[in-house]
Amino acid sequence: MDSVKIGLAGAGTVGGGVCRVLNRNQEQISARAGARIEVKYVTCRHPENRSDLVPLVGSLGIDWHEIVEDPEIAIAVEAMGGIEPARSFILAAIDAGKHVVTANKALLAQHGDEIFDAAAKKGVIVAFEASVAGGIPIIKAMRESLVANRIQSVVGIINGTSNFILTSMRKEKISFAEALSKAQKLGYAEADPSFDIDGIDAAHKISILSSIAFGGPISFDKAYIEGIRDLQNVDIEFADQLGYRVKLLGITKRRGTGIELRVHPTLVPERRLLAHVGGVTNAVEVKGDAVGSTLYYGPGAGSEPTASAMIADIVDVVRMIGVSSNHQVPVLGYKRKIENVDVLPMGETVCSYYLRIGVTDSPGTLADVSRVFADMGISIESLIQKEAVAGQGSTSIVLMTHTAWEAAVQEAIRRIEALDCVTGKIVLLRKEELN
Amino acid sequence: MDSVKIGLAGAGTVGGGVCRVLNRNQEQISARAGARIEVKYVTCRHPENRSDLVPLVGSLGIDWHEIVEDPEIAIAVEAMGGIEPARSFILAAIDAGKHVVTANKALLAQHGDEIFDAAAKKGVIVAFEASVAGGIPIIKAMRESLVANRIQSVVGIINGTSNFILTSMRKEKISFAEALSKAQKLGYAEADPSFDIDGIDAAHKISILSSIAFGGPISFDKAYIEGIRDLQNVDIEFADQLGYRVKLLGITKRRGTGIELRVHPTLVPERRLLAHVGGVTNAVEVKGDAVGSTLYYGPGAGSEPTASAMIADIVDVVRMIGVSSNHQVPVLGYKRKIENVDVLPMGETVCSYYLRIGVTDSPGTLADVSRVFADMGISIESLIQKEAVAGQGSTSIVLMTHTAWEAAVQEAIRRIEALDCVTGKIVLLRKEELN
Numbered sequence: 001m002d003s004v005k006i007g008l009a010g011a012g013t014v015g016g017g018v019c020r021v022l023n024r025n026q027e028q029i030s031a032r033a034g035a036r037i038e039v040k041y042v043t044c045r046h047p048e049n050r051s052d053l054v055p056l057v058g059s060l061g062i063d064w065h066e067i068v069e070d071p072e073i074a075i076a077v078e079a080m081g082g083i084e085p086a087r088s089f090i091l092a093a094i095d096a097g098k099h100v101v102t103a104n105k106a107l108l109a110q111h112g113d114e115i116f117d118a119a120a121k122k123g124v125i126v127a128f129e130a131s132v133a134g135g136i137p138i139i140k141a142m143r144e145s146l147v148a149n150r151i152q153s154v155v156g157i158i159n160g161t162s163n164f165i166l167t168s169m170r171k172e173k174i175s176f177a178e179a180l181s182k183a184q185k186l187g188y189a190e191a192d193p194s195f196d197i198d199g200i201d202a203a204h205k206i207s208i209l210s211s212i213a214f215g216g217p218i219s220f221d222k223a224y225i226e227g228i229r230d231l232q233n234v235d236i237e238f239a240d241q242l243g244y245r246v247k248l249l250g251i252t253k254r255r256g257t258g259i260e261l262r263v264h265p266t267l268v269p270e271r272r273l274l275a276h277v278g279g280v281t282n283a284v285e286v287k288g289d290a291v292g293s294t295l296y297y298g299p300g301a302g303s304e305p306t307a308s309a310m311i312a313d314i315v316d317v318v319r320m321i322g323v324s325s326n327h328q329v330p331v332l333g334y335k336r337k338i339e340n341v342d343v344l345p346m347g348e349t350v351c352s353y354y355l356r357i358g359v360t361d362s363p364g365t366l367a368d369v370s371r372v373f374a375d376m377g378i379s380i381e382s383l384i385q386k387e388a389v390a391g392q393g394s395t396s397i398v399l400m401t402h403t404a405w406e407a408a409v410q411e412a413i414r415r416i417e418a419l420d421c422v423t424g425k426i427v428l429l430r431k432e433e434l435n
Numbered sequence: 436m437d438s439v440k441i442g443l444a445g446a447g448t449v450g451g452g453v454c455r456v457l458n459r460n461q462e463q464i465s466a467r468a469g470a471r472i473e474v475k476y477v478t479c480r481h482p483e484n485r486s487d488l489v490p491l492v493g494s495l496g497i498d499w500h501e502i503v504e505d506p507e508i509a510i511a512v513e514a515m516g517g518i519e520p521a522r523s524f525i526l527a528a529i530d531a532g533k534h535v536v537t538a539n540k541a542l543l544a545q546h547g548d549e550i551f552d553a554a555a556k557k558g559v560i561v562a563f564e565a566s567v568a569g570g571i572p573i574i575k576a577m578r579e580s581l582v583a584n585r586i587q588s589v590v591g592i593i594n595g596t597s598n599f600i601l602t603s604m605r606k607e608k609i610s611f612a613e614a615l616s617k618a619q620k621l622g623y624a625e626a627d628p629s630f631d632i633d634g635i636d637a638a639h640k641i642s643i644l645s646s647i648a649f650g651g652p653i654s655f656d657k658a659y660i661e662g663i664r665d666l667q668n669v670d671i672e673f674a675d676q677l678g679y680r681v682k683l684l685g686i687t688k689r690r691g692t693g694i695e696l697r698v699h700p701t702l703v704p705e706r707r708l709l710a711h712v713g714g715v716t717n718a719v720e721v722k723g724d725a726v727g728s729t730l731y732y733g734p735g736a737g738s739e740p741t742a743s744a745m746i747a748d749i750v751d752v753v754r755m756i757g758v759s760s761n762h763q764v765p766v767l768g769y770k771r772k773i774e775n776v777d778v779l780p781m782g783e784t785v786c787s788y789y790l791r792i793g794v795t796d797s798p799g800t801l802a803d804v805s806r807v808f809a810d811m812g813i814s815i816e817s818l819i820q821k822e823a824v825a826g827q828g829s830t831s832i833v834l835m836t837h838t839a840w841e842a843a844v845q846e847a848i849r850r851i852e853a854l855d856c857v858t859g860k861i862v863l864l865r866k867e868e869l870n
Contacts (some may be wrong), residue, residue, distance in 0.1 A: 021583050021725045031650065032582045034761070034770040129580070135726035137580030145564070145572030147467045148456050148746030215466065273708055273732060290456045291570035291733060291743035297708060298729035308726035311583035319762050326469070327754050335469040 002035040004318050007067030009089050010079030011044035011053060011060070014103055014130070017307030018079060023056040033315040041067050068092045075317050077310065078102040087111055094118045094126070099321070101313040103130035103306055106195075109204035109220040112211075116331045123325035127313035132205040133158050133282045135305030136298040137312065142212045142286060143333040149288025151213040153253040155432060156284035157277050158205045160300040161189045161196035162228050162248040166265075167278040170236050170245065176229065188280055198227035199248065199263040206250030209284070210261050213252060215334040216341030219261060224346040226264040235356060235427055238384065238398050239267050242354075245275040249432065258344040267354050267431040273297075274434065285434065293434075347407035352381070356427040357397045357416060365421040369397060372419075376412040378404045394423055400431065437470040439753050442502030444524050445514030446479035446488060446495070449538055449565070452742030453514060458491040468750040476502050503527045510752050512745065513537040522546055529553045529561070534756070536748040538565035538741055541630075544639035544655040547646075551766045558760035562748035567640040568593050568717045570740030571733040572747065577647045577721060578768040584723025586648040588688040590867060593640045595715035595735040596624045596631035597663050597683040601700075602713040605671050605680070611664065623715055633662035634683065634698040641685030644719070645696050649689060650769040651776030654696060659781040661699040670791060670862055673819065673833050674702050677789075680710040684867065693779040702789050702866040708732075709869065720869065728869075782842035787816070791862040792832045792851060800856040804832060807854075811847040813839045829858055835866065 008015050019039055022029065030036045039057040044050060047060040054060055064085065067076055076093035078100065080086045086107050090100050091114075100119065102108070108115065108131055119126045129139045133156065142151070157163050161183055168179040180197065183189035195201045207220035228248050239246050244267035253260040268275045273295055277283040282300025287293050299305035320328060359365045366385065373380060379402040386396040401409065413426050443450050454474055457464065465471045474492040479485060482495040489495055499520065502511055511528035513535065515521045521542050525535050526549075535554065537543070543550065543566055554561045564574045568591065577586070592598050596618055603614040615632065618624035630636045642655035663683050674681050679702035688695040703710045708730055712718040717735025722728050734740035755763060794800045801820065808815060814837040821831040836844065848861050 017725075025583060025585055025725070028585055029583060031769050031771050032765065034765070136729060137576050140575065140580050141572050144751065145575050145747045146743065147750045148460060148464060148743045150460055150463055273711060276708060276711060288743065290452075290460070290739040290746075292737075292740055294571060294731075294733035296729075296731060299727045302727075304725040305727055308581065308583045308723065311725075312580045315582045316579065319764065323758050323762050327758050329754065330467065330469070334466050336466050 003038055004035045004074050004321065005038050005040040005072050006075040006077055006314060007041040007070065007073040008039055008077040008079060009043050009064040009067060010081065011042050011047070011050045012079065012081070013303045014306045014310070015042065015044065015079035016050070016053065017303035018077065018310050019053050019056045021304055021307045021311060029311065029315065033318050035318050037314060037318065040070065040073060043067060064089045068096050068098070073098060074321055075099045075101060075314060077314065078104060079310070083107055083110065090115055091118055094122050094124055097122055097124060099125040099317045101127045101310055101317065103128070103310055105131040105201070105204040105208060109207045109218055112208070112218040119331065125317050125320060125328055126331055127317055129313050130306045130309035132208055133284055133296070134298070134300040134302060135308045136282055136284065136296045136300065137309065138209065138284045138296050139212065141296055142209065143329055146286060146288050146291060149290045151254065152287040152289060153251070154206070154209045154213050154284060154286050155249055155251050155274070155434065156206065156209070157247055157274060157282050158250045158284065158300060159196050159202040159248055160280035160282055161193065162202070163277065163282070164188045164280045165197065166228060166246055166248060169231070169233060170240070173233060175233060176231055197229050199225040202248060202250045202263045206252055206263060207261065209250070210252035210259060212333045214254060214259050214341040215332070215337055216259065219343045222261060222343035224262040224264070224349070228265050231265055232427070235354070235429060238356065239354065241384070242382070242400065243270050244268060244431065245270055246429065247274065251432065255344065255350070257348070258342045260349050261343045262346065262349060264430055267429055269433060272434045347405070347410070349406040350403050351406060352403045352431045352433070353401045353409055354429040354431055355399050355401070358423040359395055359397055360421045360423060361393050361395045362421060366397065368419055368421055369416055372412050372415045373401070376408045378408055378412055438473055439470045439509050439756065440473050440475040440507050441510040441512055441749060442476040442505065442508040443474055443512040443514060444478050444499040444502060445516065446477050446482070446485045447514065447516070448738045449741045449745070450477065450479065450514035451485070451488065452738030453512065453745050454488050454491045456739055456742045456746060464746065464750065468753050470753050472749060472753065475505070475508060478502060499524045503531050503533070508533060509756055510534045510536060510749060512749065513539060514745070518542055518545065525550055526553055529557050529559055532557055532559060534560040534752045536562045536745055536752065538563070538745055540566040540636070540639040540643060544642045544653055547643070547653040554766065560752050560755060560763055561766055562752055564748050565741045565744035567643055568719055568731070569733070569735040569737060570743045571717055571719065571731045571735065572744065573644065573719045573731050574647065576731055577644065578764055581721060581723050581726060584725045586689065587722040587724060588686070589641070589644045589648050589719065589721050590709070590869065591641065591644070591685050591719035592682055592709060592712050592717050593685045593719065593735060594631050594637040594683055595717060596628065597637070598712065598717070599623045599715045600632065601663060601681055601683065604666070604668060605675070608668060610668060611666055632664050634660040637683060637685045637698045641687055641698060642696065644685070645687035645694060647768045648687060649694050649776040650767070650772055651694065654778045657696060657778035659697040659699070659784070663700050666700055667862070670789070670864060673791065674789065676819070677817070677835065678705050679703060679866065680705055681864065682709065686867065690779065690785070692783070693777045695784050696778045697781065697784065699865055702864055704868060707869045782840070782845070784841040785838050786841060787838045787866045787868070788836045788844055789864040789866055790834050790836070793858040794830055794832055795856045795858060796828050796830045797856060801832065803854050803856055804851055807847050807850045808836070811843045813843055813847055
């Protein structure tokens with residue numbers, strides 16, 4: 001049987017998983033791939049700490065240039081994470097005519113176009129299934145299995161850390177800070193959790209999916225991003241009462257004039273499957289005009305789930321070694337751009353809204369607030385007016401709107417916050433019915 | 436741009452959907468495939484009834500031999516359904532060196548080995564994504580995306596008709612017969628519904644998935660099959676009380692000594708996503724040792740969802756035209772058989788059980804029944820003894836067992852039914868915790 005040699009840069013959680021799974025399931029994998037996949041080199045900053053990998057791989061070193069310069073290596077696997085030196089490694093590997101497999105969403109979201117252009121010129125494959133939603137094969141599903149469809153929307157829980165925090169806040173009635181601390185203790189959140197909780201990581205991923213869905217360039221720089229740092233338990237409880245769960249969603253949709261691309265905490269009806277995706281698990285719903293609604297669920301991170309996706313990419317590449325590049329699946333699904341797929345400014349987004357408005361407990365308050373919505377052409381779907389706490393003289397109006405322009409809602413909020421009867425900032429959460 | 440010509444045999448719901456979606460989304464599809472896909476011929480028994488297709492295709496005829504004999508046709512698409520003439524068409528197309536796309540699970544479950552052997556000899560592709568779970572890309576996910584994994588189990592709601600009936604029985608508290616009649620009125624069940632409600636269709640599909648999961652031949656003839664025809668509302672209600680939903684599942688699992696392969700109504704814990712898959716929708720859960728649990732959800736049948744899967748196959752084939760067959764994905768995922776993957780007899784299956792036992796309302800009954808389970812080494816997990824109806828002198832014992840050998844449970848049932856205190860047949864349902 002043939003053997004294909006790969007070089008792996010990065011021996012952390014992900015790189016270690018790749019070595020372990022390739023080794024443990026070698027027989028299965030080679031029976032499927034038709035070739036034995038050998039890890040010739042692993043490079044990392046501290047090889048002395050990864051002696052556990054020595055029996056699993058050819059050699060363990062420190063310099064990724066060895067991988068790039070070895071003509072025996074057919075596939076360069078990047079599991080370093082971060083921008084540099086991952087970007088340099090990948091570009092050098094492409095330049096040396098090697099195929100590339102990576103899990104690096106941050107790099108692709110920011111430098112994908114440069115990397116994909118370089119790969120196209122060399123005729124090599126850059127595969128990145130593991131970059132979005134870990135072990136869930138969402139990239140392949142969208143790029144290959146849904147090709148017949150005009151995609152309408154992609155909506156996903158694609159950051160496990162945030163989903164764990166939101167699930168804990170709701171189930172255990174603990175604050176954001178407490179839930180974050182719990183996630184950190186369990187290893188689900190990093191010491192600096194901002195990429196996850198501020199929505200950056202989810203925005204990287206939904207930007208990649210948006211490009212595959214609609215055929216435009218990766219537009220991370222145009223995504224609207226709002227995280228969960230300021231989310232309060234009171235709003236999770238109101239949402240519950242109204243039949244919704246709060247989830248951090250990555251959302252991209254086709255509209256007549258362009259593409260919506262946004263990440264924010266979102267009310268999801270509890271009758272939808274996405275509402276029942278708890279803990280660190282991920283799920284992505286893709287709607288197409290022919291297939292209707294499909295959903296893909298599984299572990300969004302972790303050593304072996306990520307390795308599962310990377311090895312699937314490696315096997316795909318192994319099969320295409322020696323085949324002319326015009327037979328490859330196009331890197332973002334499209335061989336040519338076909339329509340206007342520019343990202344719309346957030347103000348032009350259409351959504352429905354949950355708003356919590358602190359008001360003084362005085363006659364006419366509700367009329368004043370309602371008048372602003374009417375003036376802005378925003379229609380109220382339902383309303384809860386919370387009873388005043390005796391002696392405090394203040395209360396909350398919680399309401400849900402029908403769909404409205406984001407810009408109109410922001411203007412309504414500005415006007416309502418200026419009313420005398422309104423106390424403090426209005427809390428805004430967006431809602432997706434997913435119907 | 437290149438053009439690829441296909442011939443389509445069968446212009447029913449599925450064939451019509453393929454023509455319509457290819458036509459409507461031609462620009463999208465060709466931008467992704469890098470080639471224009473043209474339906475040169477459609478053949479069906481009554482072309483005079485499908486004049487709606489005339490504007491969408493090259494020509495409409497009656498004789499599928501035209502497709503086979505035309506050297507311009509690269510891909511033969513089978514959407515006739517049934518065994519013959521579908522089998523003859525596919526074998527003739529393969530013999531003529533054409534690639535084949537089919538949605539025909541009954542044919543593949545029974546004659547897959549013959550068809551796949553013929554295709555292997557000719558070096559052509561037989562693609563069949565649409566044969567299992569309609570628009571859900573489960574074949575590709577298992578065959579390509581999960582290659583790194585030793586698959587542990589595949590469990591799915593893969594018959595929409597049955598799932599619709601079960602959902603209606605539970606939600607509307609109507610009998611099986613009423614729910615079936617409703618499904619027929621809505622077009623979700625055929626005039627002769629036996630393939631769907633007796634589990635045959637689900638068994639065709641799980642047999643195909645089992646083969647992809649574990650690498651053996653398609654073993655439909657060895658599947659244990661039990662449908663939903665005899666299911667009673669009282670058991671759906673008891674299951675509800677116990678925190679379970681009753682679903683018709685296709686199940687295949689790896690065990691030390693072989694493979695389990697079975698279809699039967701099953702109690703699923705309501706906290707699992709599969710329990711929330713209602714109506715005609717399908718979902719399949721696949722567990723692998725590296726990825727963990729993944730789930731794929733979507734429409735399991737229908738004109739355009741099925742067309743979505745068939746067109747994805749067509750595009751996959753288009754990309755591989757002119758490429759040597761050793762670069763193809765192996766038809767059932769494996770290039771060579773690697774281990775013992777024979778299907779176990781049902782008696783050697785391990786499962787946990789729901790049993791409803793009609794008993795006379797007399798002292799010692801529960802002790803007598805419990806004694807049999809103890810003798811057979813079967814451990815009781817929970818028990819409901821329903822109150823006697825005044826004056827009738829009979830009652831029901833409902834119990835759940837821990838995991839046990841099927842053969843032991845069947846023997847226990849035989850012995851319990853022989854007890855004087857037991858009235859009538861025992862109702863048995865199996866349970867899957869899916870943990």
